[in-house]
Amino acid sequence: MAGETINIKLKIWRQAGQGKPGKFESYEVNDVSVDMSFLEMLDVLNENELKKGNDPVHFDHDCREGICGMCSLYINGKPHGPKHGITTCQLHMRTFKNGETIVVEPWRASAFPVLKDLMVDRTAFERIQQAGGYVTISTGGVPDANEIAIPKTVADEAMDAAQCIGCGACVAACKNASAMLFTAAKVSQLAVLPQGKAERKRRALAMLEQHDSEGFGACTNTGACEAVCPKEISITHIARLNREFTRAAFSGSETDYTN
Amino acid sequence: MSLESKIPAGPLAEKWEKHKFNVKLVNPANKRKFTIVVVGTGLAGASAAATLAELGYNVEAFCFQDSPRRAHSIAAQGGINAAKNYQNDGDSVFRLFYDTIKGGDYRSREANVHRLAEVSTEIIDQCVAQGVPFARDYGGLLDNRSFGGAQVSRTFYARGQTGQQLLLGAYSALSKMINTGKVKMHLRKEMLDVVTVDGAAKGIVTRDLVTGKIESHAGHATLLCTGGYGNVFFLSTNAMASNGSAAWRAYKKGAKFANPCFTQIHPTCIPVHGDYQSKLTLMSESLRNDGRVWVPKDKKNQKITAANAVKLPEEERDYYLERRYPSFGNLVPRDVASRNAKMVCDEGRGVGVTGLAVFLDFADAIKRDGKATIAAKYGNLFDMYKQITDDDPYEVPMMIYPAVHYTMGGLWVDYNLSTNVPGLYALGEANFSDHGANRLGASALMQGLADGYFVIPYTIGDYIATLPLGKAVDKSHPAFAEAEKAAQGRIDKLLSIKGNQTPDDLHKKLGHIMWEYCGMSRNKEGLEKARGLIQELRVEFNRDLKLIGSNEELNMTLEKALRLEDFLELGELMVIDAHNRSESCGGHFREESQTEEGEALRKDDEFNYVAAWGYAGEGKDPELTKEVLEFENVKLTQRSYK
Ligand SMILES: Cc1cc2nc3c(=O)[nH]c(=O)nc-3n(C[C@H](O)[C@H](O)[C@H](O)COP(=O)(O)OP(=O)(O)OC[C@H]3O[C@@H](n4cnc5c(N)ncnc54)[C@H](O)[C@@H]3O)c2cc1C
Ligand code: SF4
Ligand code: FES
Numbered sequence: 051m052a053g054e055t056i057n058i059k060l061k062i063w064r065q066a067g068q069g070k071p072g073k074f075e076s077y078e079v080n081d082v083s084v085d086m087s088f089l090e091m092l093d094v095l096n097e098n099e100l101k102k103g104n105d106p107v108h109f110d111h112d113c114r115e116g117i118c119g120m121c122s123l124y125i126n127g128k129p130h131g132p133k134h135g136i137t138t139c140q141l142h143m144r145t146f147k148n149g150e151t152i153v154v155e156p157w158r159a160s161a162f163p164v165l166k167d168l169m170v171d172r173t174a175f176e177r178i179q180q181a182g183g184y185v186t187i188s189t190g191g192v193p194d195a196n197e198i199a200i201p202k203t204v205a206d207e208a209m210d211a212a213q214c215i216g217c218g219a220c221v222a223a224c225k226n227a228s229a230m231l232f233t234a235a236k237v238s239q240l241a242v243l244p245q246g247k248a249e250r251k252r253r254a255l256a257m258l259e260q261h262d263s264e265g266f267g268a269c270t271n272t273g274a275c276e277a278v279c280p281k282e283i284s285i286t287h288i289a290r291l292n293r294e295f296t297r298a299a300f301s302g303s304e305t306d307y308t309n
Numbered sequence: 310m311s312l313e314s315k316i317p318a319g320p321l322a323e324k325w326e327k328h329k330f331n332v333k334l335v336n337p338a339n340k341r342k343f344t345i346v347v348v349g350t351g352l353a354g355a356s357a358a359a360t361l362a363e364l365g366y367n368v369e370a371f372c373f374q375d376s377p378r379r380a381h382s383i384a385a386q387g388g389i390n391a392a393k394n395y396q397n398d399g400d401s402v403f404r405l406f407y408d409t410i411k412g413g414d415y416r417s418r419e420a421n422v423h424r425l426a427e428v429s430t431e432i433i434d435q436c437v438a439q440g441v442p443f444a445r446d447y448g449g450l451l452d453n454r455s456f457g458g459a460q461v462s463r464t465f466y467a468r469g470q471t472g473q474q475l476l477l478g479a480y481s482a483l484s485k486m487i488n489t490g491k492v493k494m495h496l497r498k499e500m501l502d503v504v505t506v507d508g509a510a511k512g513i514v515t516r517d518l519v520t521g522k523i524e525s526h527a528g529h530a531t532l533l534c535t536g537g538y539g540n541v542f543f544l545s546t547n548a549m550a551s552n553g554s555a556a557w558r559a560y561k562k563g564a565k566f567a568n569p570c571f572t573q574i575h576p577t578c579i580p581v582h583g584d585y586q587s588k589l590t591l592m593s594e595s596l597r598n599d600g601r602v603w604v605p606k607d608k609k610n611q612k613i614t615a616a617n618a619v620k621l622p623e624e625e626r627d628y629y630l631e632r633r634y635p636s637f638g639n640l641v642p643r644d645v646a647s648r649n650a651k652m653v654c655d656e657g658r659g660v661g662v663t664g665l666a667v668f669l670d671f672a673d674a675i676k677r678d679g680k681a682t683i684a685a686k687y688g689n690l691f692d693m694y695k696q697i698t699d700d701d702p703y704e705v706p707m708m709i710y711p712a713v714h715y716t717m718g719g720l721w722v723d724y725n726l727s728t729n730v731p732g733l734y735a736l737g738e739a740n741f742s743d744h745g746a747n748r749l750g751a752s753a754l755m756q757g758l759a760d761g762y763f764v765i766p767y768t769i770g771d772y773i774a775t776l777p778l779g780k781a782v783d784k785s786h787p788a789f790a791e792a793e794k795a796a797q798g799r800i801d802k803l804l805s806i807k808g809n810q811t812p813d814d815l816h817k818k819l820g821h822i823m824w825e826y827c828g829m830s831r832n833k834e835g836l837e838k839a840r841g842l843i844q845e846l847r848v849e850f851n852r853d854l855k856l857i858g859s860n861e862e863l864n865m866t867l868e869k870a871l872r873l874e875d876f877l878e879l880g881e882l883m884v885i886d887a888h889n890r891s892e893s894c895g896g897h898f899r900e901e902s903q904t905e906e907g908e909a910l911r912k913d914d915e916f917n918y919v920a921a922w923g924y925a926g927e928g929k930d931p932e933l934t935k936e937v938l939e940f941e942n943v944k945l946t947q948r949s950y951k
Contacts, residue, residue: 053662067862083583085699090585093813100811100866105857108865110375112548114588117473118379140696165519166863173496176376180488184481185440189360189762190431192438196395199449209442209467212474216378245440 055081056148060095062107063155065164068171072164074153084144088131089114089121091143109168116140116280119215122222123168124155129219129278137217137280157218159227161265172218174264175232181260182253183236185245198244211239213281220275220283226267231275233261234291235283241294251298258295312565312921312936315723316420321942322402325424328724329767333774340365342779345769346512346528347371348500348555350483351380352476352754353737354534356761359482362491364766369526370483370492373499373518373550378480381536381548382757385472386593388456388464389754391429396453400461402426407943408459409752412642413717413745414895414911415945416568416919418938420724425743428763429755433465435762439478443467457594457750458640464751469593469689475754479761495526499868500555501796503531503562503733506788510562510733514792516800518868521861523796525789527782530732530769533559534761537716537738539572541876541883542828543820545713546578546591552872553879556720556739560882564728565921565934567721567741569879570887573748573896574829575714576646579697580666584817589712590697592669593690594750597639597646599674599683600707603628604667608657612664615705619672629653637950644747644896644909645950647711651829652907654710661708670706711829715753717744717896718886721921721936725768726760732772736760741919746895800860803870808853812869815850819843819873819880827884832900836888843881850877882922882931889933892916913945 057080065072079095086094089111096106112120116137123138125131131141146152154168162170212235220231237254240246246253269288276285317328335343347358347370355377358370372380392405405426410417433451437443443465444452456464467474486492497518504512504525512527538553539545560566577592605613606627613621629649631638641649650667653659660666675683680703684691691702700707720728720735722742727734737757744752826839850873858864893902893909894916902910918935925932 083585085582086585087587087697090587093587094585097811097813100855100857101809103857106866108863112374112379112550113381113384114549115384115590117470118374118381118383118548119376120374120379136696142697142699144699169863172375176484176487176494176496179378179481180484184485185438186485187438188363189356189435189482189766192434195393195433195437195443196450200445201449202445202447205442205445205449208440209444209474212442212467212477213470215473216376239442240440243440243442245438 054084056084056143056146058082058146058149059151061151061153062168064107064167066166068163068165082143084142086143087114087139088125088141088143089139107168108166111139114139117215119217122157122170122217122219124157124222126153129157129222130280135280135282137215157222159221159266161227161229162218162221172216174266175216175218175229177264178229178233178257178260179236182256183240185240186249200244204242208239208243211235211283211287214283215281217280219278219280221266223274223278224267225272225274226270228269228275229261229264229266230269230288230291231279231283231285233257234287237291237294238287241290250294251301254291254294254298258291312721312729312934313723314418314936315725316418317724321419321423324420325427332767332771335770335773337365339778341367343367343773343776344369344528344782346526346531347534348513348532349380349534349536349737349739350377350494351382351534351536351737352472352479352757353739353761354532355380355476355479355483356758357532357534357736357765358492359479359486360762360766361769362486362489368486368492369495369528371495371498371500371515373497375496377483377494378477380476381551382476382754383473384548385754386469386591387595388454388466388471388751389432389475390456390463390749390751391433391465391755392426392463393430393433395451396462398461400463404461405429405463409743409749410745410943411948412749413747414948415745415913415917415940415943416894416938417743417745419940419942421742424764425756425759428759431763432755432758436475436478439481441467441474441478443474458637458642459749472754475758479758500535500558501871502558502792504788504792505562505730506786508563509731511782511786512784512789514789514796516796519863521859521864523793525784525793527784527789529773529776529782530734532734532736532765533720533739534736535739537719538876538879539713539716541819541880542713542823543816544581544586544589546575546589549588550868552875554872554875556735557875557879559720559728559730559733559735561924562730563924564730564733565721565923566718566882567919567921568718568746568886569883569922570827570890570897571717571746571895572713573643573715573717574647574711576643576650576711577669577709578712579694580661580708580710581663591712591714592694592707592709594643596669596687596690599686600639600669600671601628601673602630602639602646602667602669604653604658604660611657611659612662613660615661615668615700615708618660618668618706627653627658634950641950642747643750644898648829648898650711666708666710668706669709671702672706675703715748717741717746717748721919725771726765727768727772734765734769736765746897799871799874800867803854803867803874804856804860806851806854806856808855810849810853811855812866812873815846815854816869816873816876818846819877822846823880823883827887830898830900831887833888833891836884839884840881840888843877843884847877850874885931886920886922889920890916909948911947
């Protein structure tokens, strides 16, 4: 209800820098409006801490609308917190009870080293993307946009996959720290569209190879990633990636399969 | 000093084609001998960096996020305009040009806007080729919608995530070029200064946000693609770290800042709900297609809740937009809708706990079309609204209030997108170029990509071709060391203040001043007062800023303080510009300049110019240069939505 406030306790992972030791610290924040977002609550905590002369809790964020993928946070043991289909920045304090203790940790995966407190380094995702997450064309000289009709269902399927915001929650949730959902989303988007078909073999192989070399684990189909993905990317995309990989690995040319 | 816009001669529709032929070319084999620094990798920067690298230039690109994919462009929802006329409803390059010029209230250049409309069609082709999954109809062709009151359907979209999909397209092109080694991408690095040598831009100084390291990067040309400065107001729909620093630092190195007071205030945002509020969320403009805007007629119902509003009888409601603008009704342009919302709230008829909100009601639309139809159109927006406010728009009216959204002002650029500092360019929201005094919906994405994919790759050659071949920019030039030292000095100074107010405390104060006196409605006395208040606030900042920690670590409080220091100066320039322009146009409403009916009154005799401000030194008033606008193809009319 509007106007209502709660008091909460926080246990937050503090770590001064990469490779430095870290530990949980306890905090209390009182009179938290239930209409606040979770990150606004952390802002309030940080303003209080700063005024006391303490270093604020560092966390990544930018759009605060659930679209840039910058925010992270493992909240009470779940990436992006207890609610389904949203990011941390879209979580509101009305989700929590008065007096509740909330545990906040960074994403934990060896491929995502902690930079400070709750901020991690996700540049491994950049390198997976660079390995093949594109259509190799240059600016200009492309056909008219309506030259190829793409069935609505195919376009919608590509869009479902393209919604991934690259947040890394899938990795954080996975006991193998696998980034297969992230990788599959990009491979899948481009594999279903006619524009991406010409190099689908190369793309699948290159992105998977990069995925493995970054130290992400293998996928054992537990589905934990799908359950926490704020954009509800489906694990059927991983199945498609596996098919892409198998075909690519056992076929000679780019074009000898048509689907 | 006069400013040369370099608009090519000849008929409007032929200018760009002719110019492309006339600009100097750089031999393909020579391009690799030149390095271009690209600051910012949102739509404008990513598209520019990728394309320049494809052409053969070496590119050093920068962003302050941990990935180019997270630039503020990602948040754009509505769509992107293009004059494809796929719907056969009478659209054309000329119509898009005309709508954009008129929408901008005749304060932009004809030639630039026409070029924008021309290349708009190529943007869509390019994005589709990259695999951007635009919405399609059942026949498999691209779908369009009408947006922001436009008379034709020319807006392309990808669910409610158009900016995201366009940015991911540009990011994919950029990633491809990073992989080839032609682009070196610098993440989490923030530009602190532009370096000039003999008056020309030769690179930048950055701070590594993880280690605090200050370092120089040299280039034959530098492109600033750093977005808008709406966050000068503290609260806006922009992302938290969006800032004006790059443009501001360029200004202090000699680049002119054009029309800084032109800000767009978007009418449909979720109202402020408390002091802790960190940003404002935009609710798509499309909601006004079916929602009806109202407040109670009687002041005694001020601050009525949404739940009680449902019970308020029809005759006690004032559908003020429908009443005042019978022909456009709820679909009046953004500036008109915003101003009217402020007016009714100022009269004491605002709703919700703060009294600073109006209703956007879907009850009639649901009655007329059924809940399912409304859900199909707006379901995701209704869910988002509920997520944030805990109110259900299917049951009670939404509450909305205007919020700062976009800045039309920016660095002054000529037709080549070059600032008046040789070798320094500005693209995307960071320049002032195409939207005049008011931007139409779905045209910022278009402009960012036009600048990056299709304009700069041609126009930069004109400058690069004049440079001596094979001469690398020398980072050991003392100008680089000086700029690094100055940046370090600024940081040391801020860290040594050791006062009591956090950057957010001070930024909120600045935001209040800007919103109160340089927001939706402005007047001479208010602007004069604001200037004094901002100057006082700067003194307060320099005396009482509280920071913690050192430069040599991840220090988000320091980052905020550096951005705020620039906002505190930029805010004053906005106020000076608003004071100078004593006419009303577009998003800039001067109370002294209105018709008897209270509508905006433009003064073309006096103000038909771009106000380009130049830095004159610490403590000195900025210098105004006027670039007079010439209209040969459109007739200037007063906008009317009655
Ligand atoms: C909520 C919202 C919805 C919108 N919806 C639409 C819409 O539907 N249609 C439309 O046309 N427009 C829309 N807009 C406007 C549009 O999104 C922006 O104007 C546009 O995306 C700006 O793109 P840009 O490339 O110029 O800048 P940005 O995307 O803002 O990119 C700025 C880049 O600069 C970098 N940067 C900034 N400063 C520095 C520095 N000092 N050092 C290093 N790097 C720096 C950032 O890291 C980033 O990479 C919307 C805007 C908002 C806020
Ligand atoms: S697949 Fe989902 S959880 Fe993983 S990065 Fe993408 S959006 Fe985040
Ligand atoms: S801050 Fe952008 S998704 Fe959360």
